[in-house]
Amino acid sequence: MAIDKPNSSDADDRQLFVELLNENHSRLFGFIYTHVLNLADAEDLFQQVAMVLWTKFDQFERGTEFGSWAMRVADFTIKNFMRGRRRSKVYFSDEVVQRIVDHQTVAPEGQVAQRADALRGCLKKLQATDFKLLEKCYGAESRIKDIARAEGRTAGALYTALSRIRRVLLACIERTLKAEASS
Template sequence: MNQIPHEQFVSLLARHHSLIRGFIGTLLPHQNDADDVFQQTCLVLWRKWDSFDETQSFSSWACGIAFYEVKNFQRVQSRDRHYFSDEILSLIAAQQSTALPEAEHRQRILQHCIQKLDAESRKLIQDCYHGDLSIKEVAEQTGRSCDALYKKLSRLRLRIMDCMQQTHHSAEMGS
């Protein structure tokens, strides 16, 4: 039985949410279906949490479960011709699974580069990309025009992209 506290489950799920949701999105053509399967996957992950082996990758484990949830969903929806066959689904999932370590690596580099920004810039990114406020509301809150906010975000994205490229290049040179 896994002795990792359940709080870690929530932390890992929050950290890998986009990766798991993106994986499901590559397997299902309709966003509403992918959202439904993601919710179901989260429930199954929670139910199976005690069987998670902490020595393995959480995202690989979660995407493996998500794959079977997609297959279950498609079996139920099998009358609809808009879904991939099991063979195609397996090929796509295999390709995505091989990309998971690289995606996790890029996610870590992104977080590293965001942390290098000043507190105001980090908050701005959080508010604009992860918050519930619209760009207009964030602009009003920060005393900027929408145009000025878009320009600031564009400059921040360029800084983050440069940092990610330099960090990735440095990592390649170090290997």
């Protein structure tokens, strides 16, 4: 059985796709990780998104922003993933997710990377108990009510604590970015 040699346009498409995906890897992976806060899930979702992007690459309009297109594809993939797991974990509401998508599809890649770096730094500054709580709620397969019971809290108290931690992280990120901008 003879194997046909790919024509040059197929090879060119593959090369272009690989280049565009590599250029947007950090931005896209950061976007996915922001939603799932679990490295293994983020890696799996990135692979799924990459496959969808490749299968739909013929629909990508050359000359437009590949990163924005990839983020929209990632958004749909993440939403499908979240629907399947919504009952067992805490996730952002669809409205919050959409605001993140809207912001990140128009934000320059450097700005997204700066915010991700700031978030990493701010996570390191969290109190150990707050960081452990984030890991339990966003990084494990446990349900909030089970975590609350193990912590000796109500689910409502746990949601309140998570909201407080997110506000602390947001304030830290904004301070960090403001300090970097003024230096």
